[in-house]
Amino acid sequence: MxxxxxxxxILAAAVPPNVRDVCATLSAAGHQAVTVGGAVRDAxxxxxxxxxxxxxxxxxxxxxxxxxxxxxxxxxxGTVTIVxxxxxxxxxxVTTFRGEGAYSDAxxxxxxxxxxxxxxxxxxxxxxxxxxxxxxxKDQLVDPFGGRADLAASVLRAVGDxxxxxxxxxxxxxxxxxxxxxxEFTLDAATEAAIAPALPSLAKVSRERVSDxxxxxxxxxxxxxxxxxAARTGIVAxxxxxxxxxxxAAWAARVDRATAATRLASLFAPLARGRFDxxxxxxxxxxxxxxxxxxxxxxxxxxxxxxxxxxxxxxxxAARWDEWNPAETRRLLAELDGKxxxxxxxxxxxxxxxxxxxxxxxxxxxxxRVLDAREPLAIGDLAIxxxxxxxxxxxPPGRIVGQILSLLLARVxxxxxxxxxxxxxxxxxxxxLELGS
Ligand code: ATP
Ligand code: MG
Numbered sequence: 001m002x003x004x005x006x007x008x009x010i011l012a013a014a015v016p017p018n019v020r021d022v023c024a025t026l027s028a029a030g031h032q033a034v035t036v037g038g039a040v041r042d043a044x045x046x047x048x049x050x051x052x053x054x055x056x057x058x059x060x061x062x063x064x065x066x067x068x069x070x071x072x073x074x075x076x077x078g079t080v081t082i083v084x085x086x087x088x089x090x091x092x093x094v095t096t097f098r099g100e101g102a103y104s105d106a107x108x109x110x111x112x113x114x115x116x117x118x119x120x121x122x123x124x125x126x127x128x129x130x131x132x133x134x135x136x137x138k139d140q141l142v143d144p145f146g147g148r149a150d151l152a153a154s155v156l157r158a159v160g161d162x163x164x165x166x167x168x169x170x171x172x173x174x175x176x177x178x179x180x181x182x183x184e185f186t187l188d189a190a191t192e193a194a195i196a197p198a199l200p201s202l203a204k205v206s207r208e209r210v211s212d213x214x215x216x217x218x219x220x221x222x223x224x225x226x227x228x229x230a231a232r233t234g235i236v237a238x239x240x241x242x243x244x245x246x247x248x249a250a251w252a253a254r255v256d257r258a259t260a261a262t263r264l265a266s267l268f269a270p271l272a273r274g275r276f277d278x279x280x281x282x283x284x285x286x287x288x289x290x291x292x293x294x295x296x297x298x299x300x301x302x303x304x305x306x307x308x309x310x311x312x313x314x315x316x317x318a319a320r321w322d323e324w325n326p327a328e329t330r331r332l333l334a335e336l337d338g339k340x341x342x343x344x345x346x347x348x349x350x351x352x353x354x355x356x357x358x359x360x361x362x363x364x365x366x367x368x369r370v371l372d373a374r375e376p377l378a379i380g381d382l383a384i385x386x387x388x389x390x391x392x393x394x395x396p397p398g399r400i401v402g403q404i405l406s407l408l409l410a411r412v413x414x415x416x417x418x419x420x421x422x423x424x425x426x427x428x429x430x431x432x433l434e435l436g437s
């Protein structure tokens with residue numbers, strides 16, 4: 001089998017039946033209809049394809065007329081959704097071949113033109129590996145820019161002049177580094193060199209679109225493959241100017257080691273305090289937490305994502321310090337919401353800035369022990385509650401109840417063995433006397 005025949009066989013087998021049917025209907029009506037973009041690329045790579053996109057010579061009105069159930073998703077861009085069954089999985093997006101006018105705002109073409117041939121539609125796409133088309137009806141591959149050769153070489157190249165392509169749509173530089181990470185490809189030299197001149201365009205792209213790309217990049221097996229390129233080309237300085245990046249390779253390697261839930265925090269970890277020889281910060285660093293949350297929110301990460309990343313970076317410094325005693329460890333963990341404690345441990349475990357025998361910072365094992373032993377860390381973990389104070393200690397209702405519980409927790413954090421009903425009631429009696437006098 002020739003390479004071409006082998007690749008056609010892969011695609012023929014990979015195209016889902018409903019997508020094939022949509023292409024067949026368009027072809028039978030005399031139009032050209034191809035699958036194109038990410039799914040073709042992923043199928044040829046042997047990766048699980050995402051959504052299959054269809055491109056066609058038929059005008060949007062002609063597409064609408066050919067199918068019974070349609071949604072006019074974006075008629076002005078030429079996109080029609082065909083409903084081929086039940087649920088969104090049955091939806092197939094069909095977009096009319098289009099050429100593009102100038103991009104005067106670095107975000108969107110000023111206008112799109114229909115009635116262009118397939119090669120022109122492929123020519124407006126960002127990367128050569130994303131500009132391969134497969135016609136299932138004719139069993140034909142259309143690859144005018146050498147996309148399959150790039151897939152074989154694991155290389156990302158812009159279609160056409162890279163500076164022009166990256167400058168006309170600033171999001172493309174983010175897509176390039178995202179695909180470098182996701183596909184584990186390298187950027188062709190001329191394509192990488194085109195990133196820096198396109199950074200003014202990136203600055204004009206909405207932060208939502210930038211963070212969507214960043215989120216996808218962070219979901220890669222090894223985000224470092226994109227982050228290192230993003231750092232050396234100036235993308236990181238453009239989208240995260242606050243981040244001090246002395247050692248980009250170490251920063252990116254830490255992101256790789258971080259778990260999915262702590263990747264965003266690990267990205268911001270360089271904002272954690274750095275010098276501890278003379279600083280005794282053994283608590284949640286609220287200034288850092290607020291700074292990180294504000295940066296992440298400005299980048300349009302959700303409030304929940306941003307706040308979590310903030311708090312985690314607010315305790316990231318703990319990994320730079322070995323001499324945590326059990327009480328200090330418990331006090332630190334007690335400052336975190338229960339859900340964040342395991343995440344803090346995951347983030348610490350990714351930090352390799354201090355040499356240690358196990359590779360992991362000392363706080364990791366110390367904190368794990370506290371959580372595994374289920375030592376009390378919050379008022380809710382105490383062996384008595386507010387009602388016991390009212391009924392058994394005859395504390396008057398009011399703020400004092402919470403104050404006493406906080407004081408009891410502080411003692412229990414120092415000495416977990418105190419967390420029995422009798423000892424806490426006795427301690428509460430004592431506290432009432434002290435507070436009353
Ligand atoms: P994914 O696996 O993330 O879906 P994808 O390549 O399918 O990757 P999409 O955003 O779904 O990415 O876009 C589909 C196709 O449209 C791309 O493969 C590419 O050909 C083209 N494309 C998408 N965004 C751009 C862009 N900003 N500039 C040029 N072409 C683009
Ligand atoms: Mg896609």
